[in-house]
Every structure is written in C-alpha cells, then in structure tokens.
Amino acid sequence: MNTFIWVLKNFIYFLLVFCVLFVISVCIHLFFNIKISTSYSIIMTLVSFLFFCFCLYLILCPKKDFIFIRSGILPFILLTISTTFLSIYFLSINLMIATELGENLTIEEKYQLYMIPFQKKTVTLADYREMKEDKLTSTYGHVDIYHDPEEIELIPIIEDSLDKADKLTTTIFGEVKDNQIDLILHSSTQELYEKTSLIETMGYFDDPNNIIGIAITDKSNILADQMPQSFYFQSTLLHEYTHYRLQAFIKQQGLYVYRIPLWFHEGVAEYVGMYNVAHKYYPFQEVEFVNLDSHQDWEKYRLENYDVYLQSYYGIKYLVDQYGESMIKTIVIETAKENDFDKGFLKATGITIDELQELYVKEAKQSYTE
Known part of the structure; x- marks a missing residue:
C-alpha cells in the first residue's frame, strides 16, 4: 500500500511538472519568433539530456549518500526523457519552418504546423520508397525520373515537357535555385489513387519531400501524340512542375x-x-x-x-x-x-x-x- 501511494504521488508530481513545462514550451513556440523558440528548444534539449545522464549516474553510483535521492529518481528520469523528446519535437518543426517556410508566421499557422504529426497522413516517406522500389531511374538535370521498364519510351516526352516547364517558369519567376526532385510515374490514375489516396487527379506535388507524381492514362496514345491523352499527360507535368517552381520562388522570398x-x-x-x-x-x-x-x-x-x-x-x-x-x-x-x-x-x-x-x-x- 505504501509503495502504491509512493508511486501515485511521484506520478502526480511528474504530471504536474511536465504539464507546466509543456504549457511554457507551447507558449514560447507560439508567441515568440522562430529564433527565440528554436534557441529555447536547443537549450531545453541539452539541459534535459544532461539531467537524464546525471540521473543515470546517481542510480549507478554506489555511494550511500545518494540513497535519499534515488527514492525519487525514477519519476525525474521520466520527466527528463519526456522533456527531451518534447524539445526535440518542437526543434524539428522549427528547423523545418526556418529552412522551408519562412519566419513570419502567424500564431494560427504555427499551431497548424506543430499539429502536422498528429494529422492523418495519406503518404509517408516509406510509401514513396515503396513506390520507387523495382523502378528504373533516369536522371534529367535536377529531376530523377522513376519508371517501369516498359515506360522508358516516355522519357523523351517527359524531358521535352520539363524543358518547356523550365523555360516558362523561368520567364515568369526568374532564376530559382533548384532542389533535386523525384518524378514518379504511375501506370494509371487508379494506381495513383491506390498509392496516395488522392481522388480524381492525374498528378500531385509533395512539397516537403520534393516529389512529383504523374499518372499515365494511355501510353500508346501519348507516344503517338494523340489527343487528348498526350495533351493531358504533358499539361499535368507542366502543372505539377510549376507548383514546385512557384513554391521554391515563394520560399526564396x-x-x-x-x-x-x-x-x-x-x-x-x-x-x-x-x-x-x-x-x-x-x-x-x-x-x-x-x-x-x-x-x-x-x-x-x-x-x-x-x-x-x-x-x-x-x-x-x-x-x-x-x-x-x-x-x-x-x-x-x-x-x-x-x-x-x-x-x-x-x-x-x-x-x-x-x-x-x-x-x-x-x-x-x-x-x-x-
């Protein structure tokens, strides 16, 4: 009974302290600019980890002087672990914001970004890796094209479309620093839907992962330059590539x-x-x-x-x-x-x-x- 009361009391202490630290962290990250909140996350990560290491030292230390400290060390270790992961979580989102999304975000926009890991995801990096498995890779400029062996005949058409997209978007936005991007060919709109859950679409651009996906509606008609399949295929590629270039230009500002x-x-x-x-x-x-x-x-x-x-x-x-x-x-x-x-x-x-x-x-x- 005494053990149960001790565990419950320490657990309540842990929850109270963690809730206070959590509220402080949320307030700092929402109401202060990215530089301040990022610095706070780095400091909290280092301090929490150092306290964790110190707790391990106390547990392993043979000196009897630390017996009274060891009695409450387990909830403190749990607190250091929790705050370390909490700080790393906020730090990772902040780094994404600072490097990809610009610093002048509203409180609502920050909140939405911090909640991204808890939202339902349709496609993950693991899904993209699976999509690219067993596909051939053709590289054209800064674009890696992932395709099945029988789709290799489409590569010249894709390269021409990429050239056109590059020329048009450069005319509109000027020179933009390009990232290496992946272009995944899907054998049909149905296959694209099965892989991504995107409804009624022939293409997509995943900004955080720099991935474009295009569905092949009718390969023979595309190769024969027959309308409308040939036009839709090339137009979709231009459309999705423009998303990439526009977002790169916006980030550049x-x-x-x-x-x-x-x-x-x-x-x-x-x-x-x-x-x-x-x-x-x-x-x-x-x-x-x-x-x-x-x-x-x-x-x-x-x-x-x-x-x-x-x-x-x-x-x-x-x-x-x-x-x-x-x-x-x-x-x-x-x-x-x-x-x-x-x-x-x-x-x-x-x-x-x-x-x-x-x-x-x-x-x-x-x-x-x-």
Missing part, C-alpha cells in the same frame, strides 16, 4: 508558402499547364476566391460541382492579360514585403480580390467567345 492562397497556386500552375491553349468559354459554378484559401477548402469544392481549376486559371489569365506575366512575380514579392496576400495583391495590381472576382469572368467570356 522568405515567405510562408501558404500565405499565398491555394487558388493562386493552382491558377498559376494551370496557366503554365494550359499555356497558349485556346478554348471556348463555358459557364461554370463559381465560388468566392476567399473560400479557396486552404487545401481543405479546395478539396471541398473540387469534389463538388465547382470547376475550381478553371476558375483559378481564368483569374490568373485575367491578371496576365491586364498586367503581363510579370504581375505573377510582382504579387508574390509584394506579398512578401507586406507578409499579407490581400495587401500585397492590392499593392501590386491596384485592385482587391473582390474586384478580381467581379472582373475575371467578364473578361473570360469576352476572350474565349471571340
């Missing part, structure tokens, strides 16, 4: 990638994917641009009766027609200066998002019915 709303990301990617493609305007169900900000928003409307890709394309196409392709780059740069998309957009274009909403459909009707 020291801006958080998703400070730019998703409709802008997708609109720019569609603009490059549909470059110089003429098609007639047709009516579509529209949604407010302010409701196409996040991935959750996008997926909600994409899977309903809204053509969010076409709408975003028309929005970007209107801006290009009115101000030139350089406006895409200017909007990103002004957003970085203001650390706010609405303010940066207004400063760059002289119009608000609401005004764009009123203008772009009218312009699209005129342009595509002529």
Whole structure:
C-alpha cells in the first residue's frame, strides 16, 4: 500500500511538472519568433539530456549518500526523457519552418504546423520508397525520373515537357535555385489513387519531400501524340512542375508558402499547364476566391460541382492579360514585403480580390467567345 501511494504521488508530481513545462514550451513556440523558440528548444534539449545522464549516474553510483535521492529518481528520469523528446519535437518543426517556410508566421499557422504529426497522413516517406522500389531511374538535370521498364519510351516526352516547364517558369519567376526532385510515374490514375489516396487527379506535388507524381492514362496514345491523352499527360507535368517552381520562388522570398492562397497556386500552375491553349468559354459554378484559401477548402469544392481549376486559371489569365506575366512575380514579392496576400495583391495590381472576382469572368467570356 505504501509503495502504491509512493508511486501515485511521484506520478502526480511528474504530471504536474511536465504539464507546466509543456504549457511554457507551447507558449514560447507560439508567441515568440522562430529564433527565440528554436534557441529555447536547443537549450531545453541539452539541459534535459544532461539531467537524464546525471540521473543515470546517481542510480549507478554506489555511494550511500545518494540513497535519499534515488527514492525519487525514477519519476525525474521520466520527466527528463519526456522533456527531451518534447524539445526535440518542437526543434524539428522549427528547423523545418526556418529552412522551408519562412519566419513570419502567424500564431494560427504555427499551431497548424506543430499539429502536422498528429494529422492523418495519406503518404509517408516509406510509401514513396515503396513506390520507387523495382523502378528504373533516369536522371534529367535536377529531376530523377522513376519508371517501369516498359515506360522508358516516355522519357523523351517527359524531358521535352520539363524543358518547356523550365523555360516558362523561368520567364515568369526568374532564376530559382533548384532542389533535386523525384518524378514518379504511375501506370494509371487508379494506381495513383491506390498509392496516395488522392481522388480524381492525374498528378500531385509533395512539397516537403520534393516529389512529383504523374499518372499515365494511355501510353500508346501519348507516344503517338494523340489527343487528348498526350495533351493531358504533358499539361499535368507542366502543372505539377510549376507548383514546385512557384513554391521554391515563394520560399526564396522568405515567405510562408501558404500565405499565398491555394487558388493562386493552382491558377498559376494551370496557366503554365494550359499555356497558349485556346478554348471556348463555358459557364461554370463559381465560388468566392476567399473560400479557396486552404487545401481543405479546395478539396471541398473540387469534389463538388465547382470547376475550381478553371476558375483559378481564368483569374490568373485575367491578371496576365491586364498586367503581363510579370504581375505573377510582382504579387508574390509584394506579398512578401507586406507578409499579407490581400495587401500585397492590392499593392501590386491596384485592385482587391473582390474586384478580381467581379472582373475575371467578364473578361473570360469576352476572350474565349471571340
């Protein structure tokens, strides 16, 4: 009975102290800038680990003077282990933010990033490694192409598309420092879905892992340059590569990638994917641009009766027609200066998002019915 009370009492002490340290850590990481919170994480990691080593020394030390200390050493060891892992967790997220996402994040954005490991993931690094197993690898510039042996005939087409994507995105964004990226070919849209759980899509770009995936809808028609399969394959590749280049450019400005709303990301990617493609305007169900900000928003409307890709394309196409392709780059740069998309957009274009909403459909009707 005494042992049970001792264990319970020490466990309660451990929980109380850990909860206090946890709250302090969360507050520091949410309310202070990245440099301060990162320094705090490093210090806490080192201090916790040193205390852990000291506790082990006390346990192994044969001196009887430490007997009274040993009686409460186990909960203290548990506390040092817990705080060490907690600090490493925050430190790893902070390093990702500092190196990949920019430092000027809001409290809400930081919270979302700290919660990433607890959110449902559709694809992991292990999944990507499995996808690439037993595939051949062809390297073109900074792109490693993973394909099955029978898909090797597609490599020249892919290389031409990458050249076109590189040329177009360089014209729009200027020179961008490239990372080595992986391009995984999926034998069909069904296989892509089975591997990634992405619904009704022919491609994807995974930013943190620098991975592009493209589905092959009909290899024979793609090789024969038959429409529409050939166009969709190349257009999807241009679209996903543009996502990569746009996000690399945004990071180059020291801006958080998703400070730019998703409709802008997708609109720019569609603009490059549909470059110089003429098609007639047709009516579509529209949604407010302010409701196409996040991935959750996008997926909600994409899977309903809204053509969010076409709408975003028309929005970007209107801006290009009115101000030139350089406006895409200017909007990103002004957003970085203001650390706010609405303010940066207004400063760059002289119009608000609401005004764009009123203008772009009218312009699209005129342009595509002529």
